Each structure stands twice: as structure tokens, then as C-alpha cells.
């Protein structure tokens with residue numbers, strides 16, 4: 001069955017819960033305003049189940065209610081994993097055999113973004129979700145530039161390190177900073193390198209959409225919950241496996 005609807009108390013009852021903040025002091029009118037917004041969003045009946053003042057002029061709401069919308073899973077578009085998941089041993093072996101040198105990874109948070117926990121989860125040896133980070137892989141040489149790296153500094157360092165891949169993290173999305181910073185980064189790399197020599201450009205963060213890679217000028221977007229093993233497997237597939245297949249095909 002590809003048609004589904006939300007579930008709260010009983011299957012198919014259409015119940016959902018949403019939260020938002022309105023720029024209004026907490027009062028009965030404020031709660032009525034929240035209910036009005038929910039009704040305009042198609043939630044009917046809508047119950048304001050939580051209202052909390054956020055300072056003197058704002059209120060945070062949680063609304064619970066029913067929607068009549070149906071969801072058709074047959075028309076949902078997602079980016080499926082199109083590379084095999086490898087163990088660190090398999091990654092090391094593939095790089096050693098296919099590249100015959102260590103693969104160089106340069107990463108960091110660009111712009112003013114100082115949220116390094118995400119990129120560290122991928123790069124640092126201690127890793128994430130029970131998996132070791134890329135520093136653990138013997139055939140990967142990892143250069144972690146940390147927080148608030150400017151795009152020119154990233155390009156310079158990538159050249160100096162002869163980077164095969166750039167891993168950029170963007171967590172802050174205020175005023176779409178994650179998008180503009182990523183576009184600036186990909187444009188700078190495309191300008192500074194001939195197409196065939198350009199490092200692979202990977203961006204990650206909790207609020208990206210995996211489908212955005214082409215419009216951001218990148219090669220791949222990773223989102224919330226990404227594990228280091230997924231990134232290492234993708235790198236191996238893109239830079240070792242697929243490259244060697246391409247080289248074997250006669251022109």
C-alpha cells in the first residue's frame with residue numbers, strides 16, 4: 001500500500017504534532033493565534049497542548065490535531081545509497097591496491113560556523129555511533145582544519161596537502177548561510193582547479209537535503225545521522241572503484 005496517513009491514537013486517525021514560535025507575549029489571544037495558524041495549516045481540529053513564554057515578547061507552542069492529507073510513498077524521491085558499505089579493513093585494502101598511496105582528506109567548518117562536533121564525528125579517531133572516524137583508517141591521511149575556515153584558506157590548504165577530497169560541514173542555517181557558504185566553496189574549487197584535477201567536494205550537516213548536491217556545485221551531500229563508515233565507503237567507491245572502472249574503459 002503506497003497511500004498512508006499519520007497516526008496518533010488509532011491507525012489512520014491523521015493525528016500530527018507541530019511546534020512553532022509566534023512573536024507575541026503569552027496570553028489567551030496568543031493561544032488563539034496559534035490555533036488559527038494550525039487551522040490554516042490544515043490541522044482541524046487543532047488543540048494547543050503546550051504554550052511557553054520565550055522572554056516577554058514571544059511564545060513557543062505545541063499543537064496536536066488532525067490532518068486529512070494522504071501521503072503517497074510511491075512518488076517520494078530520495079537519494080538511495082549507491083555504493084557498498086565497506087569495513088575499515090576493506091577500505092584500506094581497496095585504497096592500497098587501487099591508489100597505491102594514501103588518500104588525502106581535508107575537512108573543516110567554513111564561514112563563521114563553529115559547530116565542529118559534526119565534522120569531528122566523521123574525522124576524529126573516536127568517531128560516532130560506535131564507528132571509528134576517518135583518522136583510524138591507515139590509508140587515509142586526514143587534515144582537520146577545525147572551525148571558521150575561510151574559503152580561500154581552505155583552497156590554499158587543499159593545494160598544499162594535494163587533497164583528494166574536501167569535507168565541509170555547515171550546521172548554522174540562519175539566512176541560508178549553509179547554502180551561500182557551500183556555493184562559494186564549490187565555485188572557488190571549480191575556479192582554482194582544472195576539472196579533472198579538482199578534489200571531490202563533499203558537504204554535510206543536519207539541515208541539508210541530500211538531493212541538493214548538483215545545485216550546490218558539490219559531489220555529495222551527507223545529512224544527520226551520517227556515520228564515518230558511510231563516508232569512507234563513499235570515498236572509496238567514488239575515488240578508487242569508479243575511477244579504476246572509468247580508466248579500464250577504452251576511449
Ligand code: B12
Pocket residue numbers: 112113114115116117118119121122128167168169170171172173174202203204205206207222223224225226227231
Ligand atoms: C553544540 C552546539 C553549539 C556549540 C558548538 C560547539 C562545537 N565545538 O561544535 C556552541 C555552544 C559553540 C554553539 C554556538 C552557537 N550555536 Co549552536 N548548537 C549546538 C547544538 C546544541 C548541537 C550541535 C551538535 O553538536 N550536534 C551533534 C552532531 C554530531 O550532529 P551534526 O552536527 O548534525 O553532525 C552529524 C551530521 O549532520 C553529519 N555531518 C555534519 N557535518 C558534516 C560534514 C561532512 C563532510 C559529513 C560527511 C557529515 C557531516 O555527520 C554528523 C554525525 O552524524 C545545536 C542544537 C542541536 N541539538 O542540534 C545548536 C544549534 C546548531 N546552534 C544554533 C545557534 C543559533 C548557535 C549560535 C548562533 C548561538 C548564538 N546566538 O551565539 C552559536 C553560533 C556559533 C558559531 N559561530 O557557529 C542553532 C542553529 C539554528 C540555525 N537555524 O542555524 C541550533 C540548531 C540550536 C537552535 N535550535 O537554535 N552551538
